[in-house]
Amino acid sequence: MAKPAVRLQALEVALLAGLAAVVLRAGQVQILQGGRYSEEARAQRTVRLTLDARRGGLYDRDGTAIALTQENYHVGIAPNELRDPARDGQAIAAALHLSAQDLRTALRKRYAYFGGPFSAVEIQHIRTLRGVHLEPVLKRFYPSPTFARAVVGAVGSDGGGASGLERWFDSLLAGRPGAAVVLKDRAGREYESPSRLIAAPVPGADVVLTLDAELQEIAQRSLSEAVRETDAAGGDVVILDPKTGELLAVASLRRDGSTPPSAFTETYEPGSIAKIFAAAALLTLGRVGAGDHVSGEGGRYRLPGRPVLVDEHPLPSLTLADAIAVSSNIAMAKFAQRLKPREQFAMLRDFGLGTPTGVEFPTESPGRLRLPSEWSGTSQVSLAIGYEVAVTPLQIAVAYAAIANDGLLLAPALVREIRDPDGDVLYRHRPEPVRRVVSPRVAKELRELLQGVVRRGTGSGATIAHFELAAKTGTARRVVHGKYAPDEYTASFAALFPADAPQVVVVVKIDDPDPRKKGYFSAQTAAPVTRSLIEQALASRTVTLNEARLAAAPAAAPQPLEDEEGAVPYVVPWPYRPGTAAARADRTVPDVSGRPLRDAVRALHRRGFRVALRGWGNAEHTWPAAGATARAGSVVTLFAAPPARARP
Helix, strand or coil, rough: CCEEEHHHHHHHHHHHHHHHHHHHHHHHHHHHCCHHHHHHHHHEEEEEEEEEECCEEEEEECCCCCEEEEEEEEEEEHHHHHHCCHHHHHHHHHHCCCCCCHHHHHHHCEEEEEEEEEEEECCCCCCCCCCCCECCCEEEECCCCCCHHHHHHHEEECCCCCEEHHHHHHHCCCCCEEEEEEEEECCCEEEECCCEECCCCEEEEEEEEEECCHHHHHHHHHHHHHHHHCCCEEEEEECCCCCCEEEEEEEEECCCCCCCCHHHCCEEEEHHHHHHHHHHHHHCCCCCCCCCCCHHHHHHEECCCCCCCCCCCCEEEECHHHHHCHHHHHHHHHCCCCCHHHHHHHHHCCCCCCCCCCCCCCCCCEEEECCCCCCCCCHHHHCCCCCCEEHHHHHHHHHHHHHCCCCCECCCEEEEEEECCCCCEEEEECCEEEEEECCCCHHHHHHHHHHHHHHHCCCHHEEEEECCCEEEEEEEEEEECCCCEEEEEEEEEEECCCCCCCEEEECCCCCCCCCCCCCCCCCCCHHHHHHHHHHHHCCCCCCCCCHHHHHHHHCCCCCCCCCCCCCCCCCCCCCCCCHHHHHHHHCCCCCCCCCEHHHHHHHHHEEEEEEEECCCCCCEEEECCCCCEEECCEEEEEEEECCCCCCC
16 A cells, blocks of 8 residues: 555646646647637627628619619617607607607617618608617619610619629629628527627719610600500610710510510511611722612512512612612612622621620620621622621611711710719710721712612601601511511611711611501501601600701701601701791690609600600699690690698
């Protein structure tokens, strides 16, 4: 048996060893692993929250809001922080629509939470009170949900851009999120207490589009009426400023009411509106003279390997000007054979066919234009009359804009400015030349050819009183599942307005109009839509048009217009000049009381009046009053007010 002294020594050694182990372990925990355990403890006591940044807004070229971020709030009240609980409590109860009893019950807690959400107007009077803590809730808001939906797009469930420009500019619009910390108890439950801000969120940039809100509204309305009246499968409208490349309006619609971005994404064979490109090659290369004629072949012409070419308006012989004016397939087929395949291809490519335009949109189609090595023996003729090539309405608008812009092709644009949250301009659009397609001399000759279409040819249905229009009709068979569908056509119309100094290019496409309604030719369907578009733009006070340049434009011979529903029956010259025949014509002011504001303005525009607005909401009355007569072109003041709310 061991002596007591030995046992005592062994005990001391054991105690010292245990103490050393404790010290070493403590050192390991505190020094070597202290950071890790500290983080674990912090993680158990706190949670890091992401604070969403305010998404930047989308605006039209004049500052009209298209897409905004609406900020609502959750409200938290810390009773012990209130300076004057009685007075502050009354303000809080009024703002949050609480009864006195509900507020007293809530304020018995250490922290009272009200989810709401409450609007900025509702919490305006309590947001500066000490003890009131606001948690913003951001939601995307579209003031006019139908406005340019195909272009604007939408955000997804996560708040990020899902389609259209919302997707294309997501990184700019989204901003930079912030962060905050919230405390938790031992069970991991969050305390109902204010969060501690770590980093404030940074709002996204604002994007100012090139779209003109009034012109966009006119385009959408006109397209909707055209699709309904022709019972078409759908259609597209593109309006572009040829001097800057800015898109002023883009509208797309399908029979089922959907609005896909088809002006950018869906291709079609353009038909006769592509004949002007063959004419451009012939004039540029000097392959045709003003006096050159070809036989009209009695309106029917057979070429080996393809169906018989037929002219709807046969002439005994035709010049190039005649061929464009009456849209002769036979004459263009004969003239085009003076070109070499690579020459014809080069001109089509220079006008931008078969390549993306580069517009700021996420899913643009490049179209299709085959290389000359892939052409068949009939491709040259087919391309000259607008077949065997696939284009988008945007590509046609850009190509015709080059003709309007003295032969210089510009890249199209949807964005005018980008501004940071402080309002400083980060980017401003400037015209971006891509290439010179034809010389100014040839471009002028092409515009003269297009004027002949409206003066004496297939586009006469688009004639506008007091203004010259240069345009081209196009009616092409539709391809369905890789084959030409029987009795299905695409009617399209491309126009330069005004003809001599174009300010806008308008392209209208109508898909598969019912021939039993108004016919299926472009002259019967797409051309009247273009006329209506331009007339309504002239009657509007806000559409982007240069009035001084319009005043200097040579006037066309006035044409009688039918006074029918859906068309503008009268157009006044711009700028307004008292004493003219147009000014002397009296019109009856329609009764628009009780109608939505846009419908009321539309009705007054159609009657030939200009409109001055007073108020907002539904139309109440006009001055001059309904039933009174006023001169066409004079201003009718429209008084409006919000509809009265029903009392509970």
